[in-house]
Amino acid sequence: MTVKHLSLDYNKVSERGTFSPGDILSGRVTVDTSKETKVQCLLVKAKGKAKVTWQDQEGEATGTHSDKKKYFYFEHIILQDKKKGDGSEIIRPGRNVYPFTFVIPNIDMPSSYKGKWGTITYSLMAKLTQSIWLVHKTKTEVPFLTKSEFPFASKSDMIIIGLKEQQYATRISFYGSSKVTMNVTSEKMGVKQGDAVGISVEILNDTTHVVTPKFYLCEKQTFVAQSKRIVHTNESLFSSGDAVPAESTLTITKVLSIPPQLHPTFFNCCMMKLEYRLKVTLDIPLARDSEIKLPLVILLGSPKPHQQKPKRSIWFRKLPG
Template identity: 65%
Template sequence: MSLKHFSVDYDQVNERGTFSSGDVLSGRVTVVAGEDTKVQSLTVKAKGNVEVKWYGQDGASTVLHRDEKKYFCLERIILQDKKIGDGSEIIHQGRSVYPFTFVIPNIDMPSSYEGKWGRITYSLQAQLTQSIGKIHKTRIEFPFRTKSEFPFAAKSEMPIVVLQEQQCATKISFCGSGKVTLNVTSEKMGLTQGETMDVSVEVINGSNSAVTPKFFLCEKQIFVARAATTVHTSEILFGTGESVSAWTSRTIRNVLSIPPQLSPTFFNCSMIKLEYTLKVTLGGQLARDPDIKLPLVILPGSSQPCHQKAKCGSFHSKKVSN
């Protein structure tokens, strides 16, 4: 092959390595050719896209639910032969670098995200066409961060002050020997990535069994494909409190820490949504294990770096049969 290397990469615009609406996205396409090579065209595209896909059951049949939406698709033609299709453009032997610049559309778009059955991606794709049957492609994703003021709210009028208010809930569970009352108070509803929160649990154990409070972070991913909806849930054990003996009461205070790598809550995508709850349960010989769920909104940390660094995309070639 005359083409030894073909890649696309971009320049970071901040310490987090993320891009947002209205940012300038600059980069370069690098081509290393083993000899002078005739090409028809060299193009680069910047794309924003959301796609969901999962399989469901409709009676005895398996049904594919799939949908996608493009937020934007920008294209730059770097090289193009003078007569379309005649391969008159030449990429000379050795290393050639072709810079490009895009301005990301200044519209409301969700942050990059990868869930169980869907992805929100922003990418650069370069394509070099040598002939109608010989195409080379290379692609790289860049991390995008929304500028939406309320990505965490189903309704944009949700006041930010609500996220700082204390939350309380009570639940009573009956069993043969008595009842257990569980009172849970969380410091607030909204926390940033990596932030800690005080949670107070009062247990009034009026039964003859010891109970132990456990703390869980519950994640709920919602996927929508046209008229179909599916949900994926998961739980992370935050920690376990001290045991409360039979016929006693105790108030337990725990400090819970939000993992910094956890994706923020968002509702500003029509096909994927992400939400969280704090769940407190009691184990023991109860007829029914009581649990309390409090809403939890995870906000993006202002100084959290992006784990994906700028890098070159690898390339692949495709031969097209006539």
């Protein structure tokens, strides 16, 4: 084993450490050898791809659904023996550094993403072949960020208009001959990672029971392969509101902070998409339809060198009705 170490690294081009369409992806492959080494080939590959796969039960058989899409593939040969296989290329003993450069295509591509049944990955791989039995490989993922400010616009142009507008919904839940009316208003539909959104809930409780609102963040991942579709949902409790006494009316205002690590909403991948909702529920005994869901678009946040608290100055227009 004359090759002691094979490594691969790249140069950052942004404050985030991410790459985007049109960027130059450059770096170096480092090979450490104990003595003069003959090789057949040394190359580096750059690849961007999306892949979806899942299994489900179809009668007594288990069906597998999968699909993939290649956004780009480049291969740069650093060393290759002239006689194609006799190992005539020589790597000197010690540390050898070989630079490489790729230009990422300037086309619309989704950001890196890892979901329940699908991934969008961008990667570099170096491969050193000494013989058919002796091959060295090293691989690293490259964080990629779409250039699109709204990576859902191609599917939902009208959604952009409402990003800064208030969202409003009403739900009436019946409990016997009584009812509870819930009016929910969110400050806006579009919120950046790490920022906050204000929610106002007006509850008209005509029942003889105490009701308490709860606030949830709902995530929906959708995957498509071979004309089949599968959905993975997840929800987390944001907060609980004040209890509303029987036969009373109360307006509750909450400021909900969006976790900075949440992946932004996206639709610009043909095999998967990511959506969010704000959900408000009332724990009314034996009552149905006691929840409201409002659309929420999570936008890419600005990189912050120091952690900052979300702004708390939230204003609402008067609720209708």
